Amino acid sequence: MEFDRLKGKFTIQQVKMLNPLVLAFIGDAIYEVFIRTYLVDKNRELSVHKLHIEAISFVKAHAQSDFMKFLEDKLTEDELIIFKRGRNSKSGTVPKNADLQEYRIATGFESLLGFLYLTEQIERLNYFLNMIVCLKENNK
Structure with a gap:
């Protein structure tokens, strides 16, 4: 499947109507691929386990x-609405190693990334993802 086939499939209005957990589903995948690609690029000698x-x-x-708390004041009004919808969603079970409040904020974060990806706001998505990488690098 080509990513070009996804171009123009969703309008902003259609994406706003999606369940925020669906946006988080997409955002989680986008975030995971970005982070893994970043880590492989910066650490080509590391084992898969590391x-x-x-x-x-x-x-x-x-x-x-933590990342979302840093980014929250940089969100546009639409982005903040999407984040809050994701954060306030009832997703069922919370992973045993996560606190409920952090899990909900993380869900809002993933919803935001899914929203930006599906609405093809790639520059904005890259802005946030690169800001996260810089924040993490500076806190090592």
Whole structure:
């Protein structure tokens, strides 16, 4: 499947109507691929196990919650609405290693990424993803 086939499939209005957990489903995948690609690029000599451990430090709910707290004041009105819809969604079970509040904020974060991806706001998506990488690098 070519990514070009996805171009123009969703209008902003259609994406706004999607369940925020569907947006989080997409956002989670986009975030995971970005982080894994970043880590492989920066650490080509690491084993898969060590790459996985590094990836966890970016993708766990606690980290996503911290990133979102840093990014929240940089959101547009539409982005903030999407984030809050995702954060306030009832998703069922919370992973045993996550606190409920952090998990909900992480879900809002993933919803935001899914929204930006599906609405083809790639520059804005890259802005946030690169800001996260810089934040993580500066806090090592």
